Amino acid sequence: MATSDAVDWDAITRDPRFQSLHKRKSAFLWGLMAVSVIYYFLLPIGAAYFQDLFKIRVWGVVNVGLLFALSEFAVAWIVAWIYSRKASRDFDQLAAQICAECTHTPPLQAAAGGLP
């Protein structure tokens, strides 16, 4: 492992590409995080304070509350899918470019050895 002195960290933070990566990533991450947390807490709040809504039957005996709980799974999976798509198409490329220029040892790319 190379020592940390081999890299000029301050120079990288001044690199406009790093700044752009940082800015885009932060907005994206915290935005997704806020959406997920709010959507999650709607479930216990709804179950506690909007029981009349949760009791409405919409699909045979299946009610709004049950569908809402199931939708929590869908939303968590969709958030994961949106994030990993954006990260692998966008953030990873930018990070790799930045790394490639400031050191001769680029970061390891996806190929994992795996256990035998």
Place this chain on the structure above:
Amino acid sequence: MSKQTITFLVFAVVVAITMYVTYVAAKRVRSVSDFYTAGGGVSGWQNGWAIAGDYLSAASFLGIAGLISLYGYDGFMYSVGWLVAYVTVLLLIAEPCRNIGRYTLSDILAYRNDPTKVRTVGAISTITVSTFYLTAQMVGAGVLVKTLIGISYETSVACVGVLMLLYVLFGGMVATTWVQIIKAVLLVTASIIIVLLVWTPYGFSLPAFLKDVVGDAKVQARVAALLGDSSKNMSASELGQRFLEPGLYFKAPIDQISLGMALVFGTAGLPHILMRFFTVPTAQQARKSVVWAMVVIGGFYVLTLFLGFGAAHHVGPAAIAAVDAGGNMAGPLLAQFIGGGPDSMLGNFMLAFVSAVAFATIVAVVSGLVLASASAMAHDLYVGVIRHGKSVTPQGQVTAARIATLIVGALAIGIGLAAKGQNVAALVGLAFAVAASANFPCVLLTLYWKRCNTGGIVTGMVVGTIAAVGLTLVSPNLTYPKAVKAAAHKVLDGEAARRAAVSAALGASDEKAASQAKKELAALDKNVAKAKDDIAKWGDTNTSFMGLQEPMTQLKNPGIISIPLGFLAVIFGSLLFRDKRAEDMWNEVYVRQNTGLLVAPPTSH
């Protein structure tokens, strides 16, 4: 073949497979990085399944299916938080952890802070969280294995402990990873088979399946029993439908929100989960592993909907609660029913298979926990703090790790035996609360806030842990003898009047009323016996373990107070004890966590 023989054979096969894996793994564990992180050579999907295996404890496998079978909707709602927790892990924690850390949670904290101080508090917190979780698992293991296969509590705890020690001691993280993967695959397979058998008769229609559940007399009787007097004017179909509506289990909304916070933020601070991200070579693989874990864990919880409601319909809530009051036997009993019932060979095979999976589940979770505690003890405390990272040879580090494993393993068995008969349900909640209030604020802020420093980490760890543990100690989760005795006296005072009323009904000519009265009389006798027991048991004791007559707070889970306190403590501590070095190193930390520059390559084998 007798039931015992079938059970023994199925268990033997599962244990033999994991033992073989450990044997193979043991030959590969040479360096200290092999022992703690499988040399960083685990791939994304493997790690995803291992995370699922590490996370889906007996509490979630047996417990959530049980809660759904006994309380309907609320049980299912409970399962949601366990999946949403991984959104936090995915978005904020997994990749930076991979890029900054090496073996333990404290590695992340120590990166730009005073290693001695930070490693000490980090290790203490890791050991605290893991011990709470471990105690709950060991006691759960003892009770479950005893119920499932009929060996004594002590033997069960010893078996789980010895097996786990064999895996971790010889195979380190390599064996632990594979035991967790095998367990997760077995768990998902078993669940899919049962769900297919339960759901196929309805042509895979959700409303048709649930219509049968709410139309079931056993389910309706359960709802009527839960609601008590308020259910008097409800029709049978209204009672059944009520099973799919919220409010049968969770009574105080604030408790639920507090528990939700502990789950959603606590998972990202669980040392044995964080440790899994050091086993993959890159941030990309860490990301991939969380996505895999979310697919497996979420898919499993959707299946529990069918396991729980299926058990309520086929076995019946009363029969489930009769075997285990917490509903833990819902899944295994459903498997037995689906296979043809207690007298059929297939039914008993299914019961044995699900029991073996539950056993593997506990052993896999316990292995991960022991490894996390042992790494905190050996890597952080011994190598990092006592020896200051110097003069410990790689071989010496492996030996230290193995000795720490032995110590933690022996402690786990000892605690498991000592805690026999204790109510440990609150302990898992407490583990999540400490992780969310101490570990999570520290890890998050050291990764994302420039001014975070040693003072903040130490303050945050101490305040977060004390707040979570302290609030739990004064919460209604403890037993308050005064209230217990008051309730018991009330039962005894009302006994004579009640007995007279029931005895009058006993002589009624209506056969149905008479048999109902008979049942009530038996229940009354049982309650009276319990009340007398309680009064004798508590004698002159009027206060709880903490010396309180009544709980100081009504909060069952401290999260909603202790999590904000933890964050405030890190912020104030950091601002109070300014540290120029921590701020100077911020650029390095931030570039590293975002780009993965200079991450150590995986060891090749």
